[in-house]
Amino acid sequence: MSARAKSRINDFVIRLANVNGTGSASANTLLMKSIFRMGVPVTGKNFFPSNIQGLPTWYEIRVSGDGYLARSGDVDVMVAMNAQTYQKDLNRVTPGGVLIYDSTWPRDRQLARSDITILGVPFARMCNEHFSNARARILMKNMCYVGALAALLDIDMDVVRSLVEEMFASKTKLIPANMEAIELGANYAKEHFDCPLPLRVAPLDKTAGHIMIDGNTAAGLGCVYAGATVGAWYPITPSTTIMDGFKTYCERFRVDKDTGERDFFIIQAEDELASIGIVLGASWNGARAFTPTSGPGISLMSEFIGFGYFAELPAVIFDVQRVGPSTGMPTRTQQADMLAAAYASHGDTRHVVLFPSEPQECFELSVRAFDLADRLQTPVIVLLDLDIGMNDWMCPELDWDETYRPDRGKVLDADALEKTENFYRYLDVDGDAIPYRTYPGVHPKGAYFVRGSGHDKYGKYTEESKDYKEVVDRLNRKSQTAATLVPKPVIERSGQPTKTAIVSVGSCDYAIREAIDILAAKGIHMNYMRIKAFPFSPEVEAFLNEHERIYVAEQNRDAQLKHLLTIETDYPKERMESILHYSGLPMHCRSVLEVIAPEVAKGEAA
Amino acid sequence: MSARAKSRINDFVIRLANVNGTGSASANTLLMKSIFRMGVPVTGKNFFPSNIQGLPTWYEIRVSGDGYLARSGDVDVMVAMNAQTYQKDLNRVTPGGVLIYDSTWPRDRQLARSDITILGVPFARMCNEHFSNARARILMKNMCYVGALAALLDIDMDVVRSLVEEMFASKTKLIPANMEAIELGANYAKEHFDCPLPLRVAPLDKTAGHIMIDGNTAAGLGCVYAGATVGAWYPITPSTTIMDGFKTYCERFRVDKDTGERDFFIIQAEDELASIGIVLGASWNGARAFTPTSGPGISLMSEFIGFGYFAELPAVIFDVQRVGPSTGMPTRTQQADMLAAAYASHGDTRHVVLFPSEPQECFELSVRAFDLADRLQTPVIVLLDLDIGMNDWMCPELDWDETYRPDRGKVLDADALEKTENFYRYLDVDGDAIPYRTYPGVHPKGAYFVRGSGHDKYGKYTEESKDYKEVVDRLNRKSQTAATLVPKPVIERSGQPTKTAIVSVGSCDYAIREAIDILAAKGIHMNYMRIKAFPFSPEVEAFLNEHERIYVAEQNRDAQLKHLLTIETDYPKERMESILHYSGLPMHCRSVLEVIAPEVAKGEAA
Amino acid sequence: MTYIAKPKIVHGGLSRNGLGLTVRDYEGGMSTLCAGCGHDSVTAAIVQAFFELDIPPHRVAKMSGIGCSSKTPAYFLSASHGFNSVHGRMPSVATGAAAANRELHLLGVSGDGDSLSIGLGQFCHAVRRNLDMCYIIENNGVYGLTKGQFSASADVGSKAKKGEINQQPPIDAVQLAMALGGTFVARSFSGDKAQLIPLIKAAIKHEGFALVDVLSPCVTFNDHEDSTKSYAYTRQFFHRAVHLDYVPPADEIKAAYDEGEAMPIQLHDGSRIVLRKVSEDYNVQNRGAAIDYIRAHQRKGEIVTGLLYIDEGEPDMHGLNRTNSTPLTELPYERLCPGADALTALQQRFR
Amino acid sequence: MTYIAKPKIVHGGLSRNGLGLTVRDYEGGMSTLCAGCGHDSVTAAIVQAFFELDIPPHRVAKMSGIGCSSKTPAYFLSASHGFNSVHGRMPSVATGAAAANRELHLLGVSGDGDSLSIGLGQFCHAVRRNLDMCYIIENNGVYGLTKGQFSASADVGSKAKKGEINQQPPIDAVQLAMALGGTFVARSFSGDKAQLIPLIKAAIKHEGFALVDVLSPCVTFNDHEDSTKSYAYTRQFFHRAVHLDYVPPADEIKAAYDEGEAMPIQLHDGSRIVLRKVSEDYNVQNRGAAIDYIRAHQRKGEIVTGLLYIDEGEPDMHGLNRTNSTPLTELPYERLCPGADALTALQQRFR
């Protein structure tokens, strides 16, 4: 018996099949949040096509009282609202599961299965009867299935109602119709089926102190709190909502009520080369500046990233990774830009990269990214992925330390410059390989010349080998300094003696934790390290060295994290084995189990 | 006693210090070629600033009867024509060497050395007296020092004369003046000094069957012979002369004498993004197309390179590496774009990279690059460097196999398509992971849709995990096929039992061979492998595995070749040690000796 | 994209073109754009234009970048060659394709984001080269595919769906092409098939860069009140400057036109276009006057449409290069390779 | 670049500006350009302009790309902040710098290759944003630093040193800036200091994007006969349309001008420029007429110079954004961070 099969209360997956552009998103969020408000851990993953309207889209909600919030791979309740994909959706249901379909139209008798429960609800008919407006009929169908599910899954109707009221707080007129649709669905279910199903929600107290938020919004909010004033971007899925988030909160908190004057500047650039140019110009001039992008943007930015590295300018770049190579699958998730980020640009370079694993960390590391960029005077790339960035995750509430002040790094202000004899931009005064910088315009003594061409430690143009090497050797040492300043890995020990560990990054986290628990239940104990930054802090190599065997789990084809570990640590490569998941869908624990313990994986699948 | 000290005949280095824009280049070439025509192996390295006129420039000629043609690091004869750098040039002379200066003006008595011979020749005065035109006075000074050197080094005056005649074949009027200047210098030397010097040239027969050519010209010529018809580029040092070479020979061989119609199309693009776009468009449409560039260009092209990889389009890209990161030192040499080339672009990618070591190989591998790009349907990057590309190297004469026909790879022509039931662009029909392609317009059945977005093996758009993975997994297998098709490494065994080897690429070659000989003379035996391509052919790993210790010699700070070997082979990293030379000047054998046998290196330096 | 196969039913009654093909043979996969999207109308016009021109589909290359507009090549001419490149860089790919094979018909479809933001440089340089292609911009003032941000063609004062007002002056592809020496410059509206189809036909036949900037409303993100790229706004302020008829090579010019009012222009393949002024003071062969006219109407909020400028006298990219008239891809290798003797001879210089 | 330190000898007799600085304080490192290069004359004009405007050098940011022209910031205002970015992408860096600190004076120096080939997109978008900067193109029709290839501003028929003839129509930065809504558009010649210095001064003082396209011959690669960007050619076909005097805020307009002929224009800081028509039919505030005038003279092979268009009424980039008038970099963190309570409150939405 698998770990998950133990209890069907608060432990199942709902998958909602819709057509995009029909307004199902808010209904699905409502459903998920209702469960969340009942204190039950939950997560929602949106699978949407790279178009705007008319194609299949799915939303998957995992309910897990135990807090396993990775994708499970199962579908226990399917809501098949899209005729186009009905066959496929039917097949997708895990044996023993439930399928709910719109019985307005007769269902093809061929499309049946005896190993699942199939429930028909005439959503369209009921909505057509109750609502006259064409658009409302479409939208209300969504609310209607929320109602049916609420009844079937025993979701607290009061919670649903208060959420609806909050949703439409600014258009209260819409509340009654929506509630009506919900009740239509609920009543139909109660009248025609045994409610609730064995598979259902029961109130818990496990979501207190938590929120449900997507990583992009959290990252955008982090930029506001970090004190960023300049944001430049070129729209690209799945990174766009970072700037949307930044904008929302800047408009809320940074616009003068009286004058309308803004304490921020968002520039929609003409492309990604311009975005990063704007960021470098603004950072050089003393602002905290950032740009969100995705893979193709990183490729386009790579010349400028190398410039930032060599000229030593801060910059914060968010790369919300999607499936590559090339345009790839823009609405699917992957972690395949790690090499591209770590060594972006021609010539010898090594960049600081941060890997948040969920939204709360997006917020935290986004603030941290600015501090590191300023402290290390170098571009910092924050690698999210579509799963973290665009899906709603349950995560600890964001909190804020009022005593926080930005670390602007080694900047000589007017006073300091006044006292200085001579200011030399690239001199390693303190032995930490980080020189001092100035902001333009602050003081006559602070002037210097930024260039991507060869320069000596004083900042002067050079073509002399010795002078050039002095600078690039220091940059190499700065990278060592960086390793000591970046966030340390998260290490979790199994509590049992073991010489085996899993190493991973970012959004693999939940899948791995779940796998570790499952394995532990089978007596297979694993330590776990989640890397949060590159260059690797010394703890990373130390942890590796404690183990005889390391599984490196990541979401790309080519084992990019393993490559980085191979290059940058002395841990023997032959003791690392890869767990690669690169389907474009969020990782689930089976990918891990299949490599580590195929027999356990099989058991799970059954 | 070092290997080189054995004989000072045909074994020394001449360094000529000039100001750029004063026409010294042709004089220096004349000098070098005279020695070459006397049958003595010789090489010339140009050290020039990143500007057009008025800054110091040096030309270094190594004369080596034994055929050691790397930079030696010594300066045995300095011709100090640039007052601005006189002090520095004086200091540069190896003890026992000779310095020749322009004694027209009194020499600062402070600037003396007792351990070298200092010879003054009044070049300016003599030329001012003999020539009336201002420009001629400047130009003739250069010829004048060639004459002086010819006398001092015992260079055959008949050879010099015939070279001058060839140089000015189209402006014969200029021959007498130039010969006059040469004789002025020669006569002055003969009258005032003991000629020849102990350090001199003696005729040999070691240059028969060889030519002196720069790598860029050879590469451009290779493109002509490969049948390339479309060349797109954006000028960038040090790659520009590849297109100059292509153009020269196309204009000679591919223009219809009567109509002026051209069988080629060279497009000076608006930037590098456009260059590579043009190449991909032309390749897709059935032409052989290429673009030369340098580091910043590779960064800018990386989005499109990823497209080429995923959409499987041939493209040939020459990256003539210069010193990075960023703009770096555009007129200095380095091998620091290896990682950037091998894994260019976001997402999982792996590109075919070729590493020629000298001009003859540039020619050969440039033809090979087109065959591989067509056969593998993927971008191929040929990594030269400034040293190979812009300096004149002595290398075997280029020869051509008349039976050669381009390997256009798996292309279905009209006949084949006529017979085909259905053509599917990305289907692995033969099991070698290489699908069939068609050229547009050839046959109605050949139409397909090229895209950088997710597609299935039939070429259809997809967002399905399974279909996507099928394609990228095949691309991964194609990379294995590539490893079997690319040029194998050059392996040279010491002839003595040894478990140690040096592994290197490209322009490191001569320096390493010289070091190996020196070490062998000391009883230290080393095998040698020069890698010619990435992905590594199986021979590479097999060779590594034969050895207990590997020195990886390369011209960059970060050990990029070693990284590639670490990632792509199972050879234990801890058994590899790096020899890194990244000053921007061509590599010399001392960099190698200093790591492998510091005591030998010291001896050599003495 | 061609996700969904469209059932291909050939009705017996469909008329056939000179190649014996029906209009069905010029269609593509089922559109996955929003219902009502202007781009789908442009798709229909393209289908019709190629059908009427008797061009074999496989002799056409459909080039595009990224965007809703750039997806459309999947929805027409499924028997043609498609190249959906990267965002904003289609002009360079088309340039390479044209260089390689001058006989293939190149049709570019792009968006205002694709051509005027990220692709502005490449777009301008393609105009400058007079690359022989028909280049259609499906212009909706927004980035459709990334959900409605303003593009560089958005007008000052135009309001986004979420309320934001655009403040920056628009980049007008038509004026830009004029300024850069473009040899065929046209503007139209996706809702005006009668104007669009002959324009596209003429653009295909023009030897050189033929720009057709088509106002093509985005129903999802930019078709509301206060948008200046909506159907309603465009219909209202739409101003036809010239009327165009396309006449195939073999055909007589049938309609009777008054002297002075109608002007036939001969294209390179012998076909002609017949222009009729709708507006008195318009001169389609005077660049300066055309710019003035467009700007004057623009100040009044009017969108001048039709073939706005044409110059059949300028050489295209191949003319400038004096390329062999045989496509480079058809030259035998033997002609391209100078051979062993030449190699030996040329090396004299390197000794 | 600043390779060679230039001896700084302050002569007792040098005049001092309002800040008590001499012209020496506005100089830079020794130029490493070719002797006679037009760019060095532009350098001299820049030095003079900033000196005369009493601008503290450290309040100036010198922005450039890559090229001989882009090197010149090392040769003037050595006490200013320099930013030598990557090829063609200086406009974006300048945009970011402007966003961060609206009070710093931005001076961009670029080349025709830098701005009209690789940088064309960024250049156009900077014009469109009306970024507040003085942007000088040192235009020589070639890529100097890479040894003389034609640039996109090379005229049709111009001959390269090696004999090749340019066939493609030039991209004219002036006409482009006009078409894109540029608010200050000027052209001058490096050999005409009298015109250039007041133009640069006015450009610096203009609030918005001020383009000064300076013909600046390349003596090494493009100063021969048959070049249309040589000193000789430029001197011959050079046509002054307007004469400009710059009058600082405090000063009276001293010279007496005839009514109708002289036109004073007030700049944002209270300084004025006084324009005198040289040519009867030129109107510096009519965009359409200006374009026509330039094009008409261009057809005659003439190069129209002077301040060709000015519009002091348009808001600059910050005006459009309604940015705080205090530079963003000077806002205290406390003002930027919403604080812990706000964070708690806003999270209500996420429950």
Ligand SMILES: Cc1ncc(C[n+]2csc(CCOP(=O)(O)OP(=O)(O)O)c2C)c(N)n1
């Ligand atoms: C390099 C890169 N940057 C950004 C994107 C994201 N992107 C896709 S389409 C698009 C804009 C499309 O706008 P437009 O060309 O006007 O087409 P429309 O959808 O409006 O028809 C953007 C920004 C991308 N695909 N590639």
Ligand SMILES: Cc1ncc(C[n+]2csc(CCOP(=O)(O)OP(=O)(O)O)c2C)c(N)n1
């Ligand atoms: C990305 C990139 N591509 C190419 C180059 C090479 N490059 C340096 S300067 C230059 C052209 C400069 O021309 P222009 O801007 O007209 O300046 P000029 O030298 O004529 O003043 C080029 C192509 C480069 N530095 N970076």
Ligand code: SF4
């Ligand atoms: S989003 Fe707009 S442009 Fe895109 S398909 Fe829908 S209507 Fe058309």
Ligand code: SF4
């Ligand atoms: S090459 Fe031309 S542009 Fe460059 S410095 Fe010399 S004269 Fe000036």
Ligand SMILES: [Mg+2]
């Ligand atoms: Mg659009």
Ligand SMILES: [Mg+2]
């Ligand atoms: Mg230039």
